[in-house]
Amino acid sequence: xxxxxxxxxxxPSGLFNIDSVSGGRCSDADFTLKSNAKGMILGxxxxxxxxxxxxxxxxxxxxxxxxxxxxxxxxxxxxxxLETVLAGKGGVKITSVNVPYLWSN
Numbered sequence: 477x478x479x480x481x482x483x484x485x486x487x488p489s490g491l492f493n494i495d496s497v498s499g500g501r502c503s504d505a506d507f508t509l510k511s512n513a514k515g516m517i518l519g520x521x522x523x524x525x526x527x528x529x530x531x532x533x534x535x536x537x538x539x540x541x542x543x544x545x546x547x548x549x550x551x552x553x554x555x556x557x558l559e560t561v562l563a564g565k566g567g568v569k570i571t572s573v574n575v576p577y578l579w580s581n
Contacts, residue, residue, distance in 0.1 A: 485559040
C-alpha cells in the first residue's frame with residue numbers, strides 16, 4: 477500500500493538525541509523529514525507525494541530513511557522499540573507491526 481506519511485517514536489524516549497534524518501524512500505518521494513530530541517520522527521509530503529509499493533524484497537532498497545544521532549544514556553542491552561504509525565491516502569491509518577529488539581554493541 478502506498479504511504480502518505482510516517483511517524484516513528486523511539487521507545488523508551490530519552491535514549492537518543494536524533495541530529496538529522498535523511499535519505500531512503502522518503503527522500504526519493506520528496507518527503508519532508510523532521511525529528512525532535514525526544515526521538516519522534518515524522519515524514520510527509522507537502523506536495524501530496526506518496527511512497528510507492530515495494531517493488532523488490534531487498535531490505536537495503538526499502539529503507540524509509542536513515543536517522544543520525546547520539547546515545548544519551550548507556551543503551552547496552554536496552555530493549556528498544558519503534559512505535560510506528562503509517563498513513564495511506566487521505567490520512568487513513570495503515571496497519572503495521574512493531575517488533576521490539578534488544579540493542580547491543
